Amino acid sequence: MTAEVTQITSGSLIAADKVEGTSVYNRNGDKLGTVDDIMLDKVSGRAIYAIMSFGGFLGLGEKYHPLPWSTLTYDENKGGFVVDLDKEMLENAPSFDRDEDFQWTSDYGKQVDKYYDAPTYWS
Amino acid sequence: MTAEVTQITSGSLIAADKVEGTSVYNRNGDKLGTVDDIMLDKVSGRAIYAIMSFGGFLGLGEKYHPLPWSTLTYDENKGGFVVDLDKEMLENAPSFDRDEDFQWTSDYGKQVDKYYDAPTYWS
Numbered sequence: 001m002t003a004e005v006t007q008i009t010s011g012s013l014i015a016a017d018k019v020e021g022t023s024v025y026n027r028n029g030d031k032l033g034t035v036d037d038i039m040l041d042k043v044s045g046r047a048i049y050a051i052m053s054f055g056g057f058l059g060l061g062e063k064y065h066p067l068p069w070s071t072l073t074y075d076e077n078k079g080g081f082v083v084d085l086d087k088e089m090l091e092n093a094p095s096f097d098r099d100e101d102f103q104w105t106s107d108y109g110k111q112v113d114k115y116y117d118a119p120t121y122w123s
Numbered sequence: 124m125t126a127e128v129t130q131i132t133s134g135s136l137i138a139a140d141k142v143e144g145t146s147v148y149n150r151n152g153d154k155l156g157t158v159d160d161i162m163l164d165k166v167s168g169r170a171i172y173a174i175m176s177f178g179g180f181l182g183l184g185e186k187y188h189p190l191p192w193s194t195l196t197y198d199e200n201k202g203g204f205v206v207d208l209d210k211e212m213l214e215n216a217p218s219f220d221r222d223e224d225f226q227w228t229s230d231y232g233k234q235v236d237k238y239y240d241a242p243t244y245w246s
Contacts, residue, residue, distance in 0.1 A: 012164050012165045012166055013162045013163070013164060013165070013171060013172075013227055013232075013244075014162070014163055014164075014165045015160045015161070015162055015163075015174075016139040016142075016143070016160055016161040016162075016163055016170075017143070017160050019139075019163065019165075020139070020140070037138045037139055037140050038138070038139040038163070038168075039136045039137070039138055039139075040136070040137055040138075040139055040142065040161070040170060041135050041136060041137075042135045042136070042137045042142075042197040043135050043197060044169075045161075045169055045170030045171075045192040045195075046167075046168060046169050046170070047139075047163060047168030047169070047170075048136060048168075049136075051138075069168040072168075074165040074166060104136055109136075121136075
């Protein structure tokens with residue numbers, strides 16, 4: 001947690017409204033998708049997951065991929081997030097459908113965190 | 124920061140999209156306004172301010188009040204945030220107009236944090 005504090009610098013504030021729609025790239029600079037929403041912890045106000053949408057056509061068959069926030073790095077030059085993931089890894093990742101009446105459970109959350117080898121949010 | 128970690132419990136995830144529109148109440152249960160947006164630190168993903176809108180009529184003369192996230196407590200029963208502030212304190216608080224081309228500066232941020240006696244985000 002200490003690392004977080006020292007990383008905070010003036011001028012790195014962004015409105016949640018503006019994060020939504022931000023592009024997500026891989027290390028090669030290929031665009032993987034777009035941040036559709038952010039899942040926050042209500043109490044601490046920490047962003048836990050970015051919900052990325054990719055694939056689909058005009059919203060049909062669009063998939064939502066929750067990415068643990070720790071997998072994302074903001075790149076000022078690109079004006080977007082960079083993740084160290086290839087498309088194949090994303091295609092096999094936990095996802096849910098746009099139209100599904102999706103409910104977060106701790107089991108689902110743990111599965112996501114494990115897939116990306118991220119520190120788990122769920123106790 | 125340690126306090127934050129221990130406060131995190133399963134099931135307290137919420138989508139940023141849903142925080143927007145959440146009511147803000149004072150300790151007496153009076154509605155003060157509505158969360159319009161959240162300002163996040165891009166690097167750490169921490170919510171730093173909730174931007175509350177209150178007053179105005181059909182968007183005319185509406186004011187935006189940034190509230191340090193630490194002033195907000197989420198109340199599950201109310202389904203909204205509670206702040207320990209009265210209307211007078213809010214009316215005199217730093218705010219900006221809806222139509223203004225507003226730019227965050229560290230001076231403005233420090234002024235906000237100081238007004239609410241909140242730990243400052245700005246170094």
